[in-house]
Amino acid sequence: MPKSQVRKKKVYTPPTDIRPSTTAQSKKPSPVWVPASAVALIVIGISWLVVYYLSEQQYPVAAWQYWNLAIGFGCMVASLGILSRWR
Template sequence: MPKSTIRKKKVYTPPAEVRPASDATRRKPSPPWLPVSAVCMIVFGIAWLVVFYITTGDYPVAAWGYWNLVIGFGAMVSSLAVLSRWR
């Protein structure tokens, strides 16, 4: 049986009047303090956890107990939220 011809559809490109402006031209670069603050938050979180584990819970705040883990990991997670804004 003979093979039928394959029809290719043309790729649709909207007119220039309808097309949105390029995203690269609209985006502003991130401020220089943003990656610095994110790295500081990561270092703070790691340092908090290291001090908590080395001192077996006596420092940074002994009364908080295992909430010190929440503070350390929370600082690192919040740095990820800050880094998601980095362009």
């Protein structure tokens, strides 16, 4: 039985209009304040919640009642938003 011919494969090159741009801005590292502020917000959020629970809802602000939970968790969610910008 005859042997089939081996075909050479073409090297794929993506079209130039679809190729992602490689600018200096996309490769630039994040500023130092990005991870520092994210860690600070995480620590503030956790400490806010810990103080709220350990003080039996008297501190940080007793008049805000359950809004203290929203502030603590809001700080932690804000830190996730900041960390999404970190390169």
